[in-house]
Amino acid sequence: MLDEIFQRSEDAFHHWKTFRVSQRAEILKSLHQIVYKEKDQISEVISNATGKPKIEALTSEVIPVLDLLLYFTKKAPRILKEKTRPLHLLMQKKSIISYEPYGTVLIVSPWNYPLSIPMGDIVLALLAGNVVLLKPSEVTEPVSQLIQDLFSRSDVPKDVVQVIFGGGDVGQKLVSSERIHKISFTGSTATGQKILEAAAKNITPSTMELGGKDAAIVLKDAPLQKTIEGIVWGAFMNAGQTCASIQRVYVQRDSVQRFVEGVVAQTQTLKLETDVGAITLPQQLERYESQLEDAVRKGAKILCGGQKEERNGRPFFQPTVLVNCTDDMEIVKTETFGPMLPILMFDTEEEVIGRVNRSPYGLCASIWTKNKTKAIQMAHQIQAGTVTINDAVFTHALCETPWGGTKKSGIGRAHGEEGLKSFCQVKHINYDRIGLKPFWWYPYTRQSLDIAGELADMVGKPTAWGRFKAMLRFLVVYLFK
Ligand code: NAD
Numbered sequence: 001m002l003d004e005i006f007q008r009s010e011d012a013f014h015h016w017k018t019f020r021v022s023q024r025a026e027i028l029k030s031l032h033q034i035v036y037k038e039k040d041q042i043s044e045v046i047s048n049a050t051g052k053p054k055i056e057a058l059t060s061e062v063i064p065v066l067d068l069l070l071y072f073t074k075k076a077p078r079i080l081k082e083k084t085r086p087l088h089l090l091m092q093k094k095s096i097i098s099y100e101p102y103g104t105v106l107i108v109s110p111w112n113y114p115l116s117i118p119m120g121d122i123v124l125a126l127l128a129g130n131v132v133l134l135k136p137s138e139v140t141e142p143v144s145q146l147i148q149d150l151f152s153r154s155d156v157p158k159d160v161v162q163v164i165f166g167g168g169d170v171g172q173k174l175v176s177s178e179r180i181h182k183i184s185f186t187g188s189t190a191t192g193q194k195i196l197e198a199a200a201k202n203i204t205p206s207t208m209e210l211g212g213k214d215a216a217i218v219l220k221d222a223p224l225q226k227t228i229e230g231i232v233w234g235a236f237m238n239a240g241q242t243c244a245s246i247q248r249v250y251v252q253r254d255s256v257q258r259f260v261e262g263v264v265a266q267t268q269t270l271k272l273e274t275d276v277g278a279i280t281l282p283q284q285l286e287r288y289e290s291q292l293e294d295a296v297r298k299g300a301k302i303l304c305g306g307q308k309e310e311r312n313g314r315p316f317f318q319p320t321v322l323v324n325c326t327d328d329m330e331i332v333k334t335e336t337f338g339p340m341l342p343i344l345m346f347d348t349e350e351e352v353i354g355r356v357n358r359s360p361y362g363l364c365a366s367i368w369t370k371n372k373t374k375a376i377q378m379a380h381q382i383q384a385g386t387v388t389i390n391d392a393v394f395t396h397a398l399c400e401t402p403w404g405g406t407k408k409s410g411i412g413r414a415h416g417e418e419g420l421k422s423f424c425q426v427k428h429i430n431y432d433r434i435g436l437k438p439f440w441w442y443p444y445t446r447q448s449l450d451i452a453g454e455l456a457d458m459v460g461k462p463t464a465w466g467r468f469k470a471m472l473r474f475l476v477v478y479l480f481k
Contacts, residue, residue, distance in 0.1 A: 005133065005162055006179040009104045012159035013131045017101055021080045024127050025073035030155040031123075032069040035062065042146065046115055049140045051278025051314050052238055060238065060397065061116040068120055068399040072420065075400075076127040079417050080424065089459065092434050099424035101129030102181035102205070108171050108195070110187045111139035111280055112241045112337075113396075117209075118147060120399070120415060121184045122161060128423035130182070131160050135174055137187075138167040139281055171195075178202040182423065185209065186243075189335075189361075189408045207412035207422055209404060211335045212243045212363030215356040216392060217378070218259060219349070219369035220252040226390065227368040228262035231341070234366065234392035236270060236319045239277045240339040241284075243409075244364045244386075244393045248325070248332050250346045250355065260323055260343060264303050267319050267341075276339055278314040288317055288338045291331040295342065300325050305339070327355055335361070349378060357383045362406030366392040383407060439478060450477050 016024070035042065039062050046057035082098040105125040109118040114137060122132050136144035148163040164170060168191070175183055176198040185195050186209040199206045216231050234246040251259050270276050279285060285308050292306060305320030317339050325332055325342040332342050346352040356365060364386040367375040372389060379387035385405040386395050396403055402413035413419050439451040454477055457470030 002173060002177070005164065006104065006177070008159040009131045009133060009162060010179070012157060013101075013103055015157060016126075016131055016160050017129045019129070021077040021127060021129070024129065025076055027155045027157075028069060028073050028123060028126065031150060032066060032073065034150055034154055035066055035069070038150075039066075042115065045142055045146050046140075047277075049114060049142045050111065050280045052280075053274060053277050056238055056277065057115075061113055064116045064397040064399065065119045065123075067397070068123055068415075071399050072123060072127055076124075076420060079420055080128065085428075089455075092432060092436050093430055094433050096429040098427045098429065099128065099421060100427050102423065102425055103130060104133060104180055105130040105182045105184060105423060106133045106135065106174050106180045108135045108175070108183065108185045108187065109137060111137035112238065112243070114140035114143035115147065116396070117186050118144075120419075121186075122147075124415075124420045125182075125184070125423045126156070126160065128420060130423055132162070133174065133180070134161065134163045135166065135171045136163065138165070141165060172198065175199060175204070176201065178204075180204055183207070184414070184423075186414075192410070207404075207414065208410040209243070209412075209414055210363075210408060210410040211337075211361060212245075212405060212409050213247050213333070213335055213359050213361040214244055214364045214366070214384075214392070215359070216246045216249040216366045216368060217346075217352050217356065218249060218251040218255065219367070219371070219374075220254040221370045222255065222259075222368040223370055223390070224255070224258060224262060228259065228266050230366075230368070230391055232263060232266045232270070232319075235341040236267070236276050236339045237393065239279060239317065240319075241280060241337050242393060244396065245337070246341065246366065246392050247336055248342050248344060250344050250352045252352075253345055253347055256343075256345050260303070260321075263341065263343070264321050267304050267321050270319050272309060272316045272318070273311060276316070276319050278311075279308075279317055279338065282315045284338055285315055285317065288336065288340065291329075291334065291336055291340070292320070292322075294330045295322055295325060295332075298326060298329050300329060300331070300342065327358070333359070349374075353378060353381050357381075360408045363409035364388065364392070364395070364405075366390075385409065385413070436478075447477065447481055450481075454478075 043054050043057040047054045080099045085095040107121045151161045175195045183206040189210040192208045192210045300322045301324050303321045305318035309316045319339040322342045325344045362383040365382045365384040366388045369375050375389040402416035402418040404410050404413040439448050454474035461467045
């Protein structure tokens with residue numbers, strides 16, 4: 001069965017790659033309009049499949065997809081335009097750089113944003129001229145069926161996007177195939193490691209968007225009320241089931257008490273279902289309970305939340321705030337992926353940067369302060385793909401900026417010009433402008449050694465004047481001797 005799927009992809013690729021980027025963009029505009037017209041039904045399907053509030057389905061899934069389609073159908077032709085690269089040394093040659101598709105791109109996606117994550121990758125892969133096999137999460141199948149249906153009703157030709165349903169076993173077969181030319185994976189670090197092992201056998205280029213343990217740093221001059229509201233949202237939106245959720249917050253000693261009081265008061269206003277959605281994958285409850293147990297055993301105190309609940313047959317977990325937390329607790333070290341906010345204390349900026357960077361993850365981080373200059377200086381020292389100042393989590397929705405992590409949070413970037421180009425093979429074409437025989441060819445003569453000597457001076461002399469004189473001598477020996 002996979003053989004037939006690969007064959008259909010390869011046949012579709014022969015046709016799709018012949019379109020210009022602007023033609024592909026025009027075709028994808030039909031999808032933009034379908035998503036816009038059906039935004040309410042789509043949000044409903046996502047909300048039912050995941051248990052997230054409908055407003056989160058709209059703001060963090062449907063609107064980002066509409067915006068990404070709008071932006072890239074306009075910008076992709078310019079970004080992927082063939083360019084000439086001026087050569088500063090061997091000026092008798094000329095170089096062209098072109099962005100070409102890989103062929104069949106495999107996109108493997110998770111359940112926490114079952115529309116916006118795969119759609120972002122699919123759209124960019126298609127604009128670059130690839131065809132797509134999507135292996136979405138088995139946990140949110142109704143949304144994957146919806147994606148299949150949206151493409152079948154758009155102007156995108158048949159088989160340019162094929163959705164393959166199934167679990168990790170199906171994913172494993174796909175990533176191991178040499179008929180896959182590029183992998184774009186979003187999911188846990190553990191699965192990412194397995195995929196990289198399989199990809200290594202065929203040297204399949206792979207982008208990895210993996211787990212995180214994002215820190216928020218609250219400096220003593222932070223705007224208190226805004227910081228409290230932003231951090232409570234950043235920790236509990238999507239019930240904390242976001243790779244970029246705030247999962248540990250470091251507060252400078254002087255402001256801890258007021259911050260904690262405010263966070264607890266704000267958290268207690270949140271209502272399950274309306275503000276904090278369901279736990280999409282019930283198995284996660286075990287991890288929450290064991291991390292809480294470990295934290296309490298090591299001295300943490302739960303100030304609010306801490307219990308699971310069931311509503312309309314779905315599991316929920318109360319948004320939970322903990323204090324007296326330390327860096328050795330599982331809840332501070334390991335990805336939680338749930339509505340948990342451990343609070344830690346720090347004294348100096350240097351100390352907190354060291355503690356934040358000690359994590360094996362490096363997806364995002366946030367700094368909360370009134371001092372933008374200081375925050376930007378600190379941001380440069382933090383090992384993360386994205387650092388936000390006085391906000392958190394939302395940047396996955398910024399389609400024009402790169403998204404991705406450092407360390408065990410991933411390899412490569414989605415979104416932005418960087419993400420679009422990650423679906424391309426860069427080709428360099430080089431040719432002679434004036435038909436001179438290269439001096440570095442055989443035969444190796446006294447003259448070719450002289451020319452090479454001048455060339456060495458052209459790139460090695462310490463002053464611009466020295467390099468310029470060498471260039472004149474180079475031209476004389478090369479052209480006239
Ligand atoms: P997961 O790793 O369990 O599954 C992700 C996808 O991989 C699913 O489609 C699954 O079927 C497939 N899969 C599982 N085993 C496979 C294998 N051996 N070979 C190929 N495919 C396989 O992750 P999840 O539980 O769906 O998602 C939660 C994780 O995703 C969290 O760790 C979260 O941080 C991470 N995540 C990261 C980002 C990011 O942008 N960095 C975004 C969202 C989620």
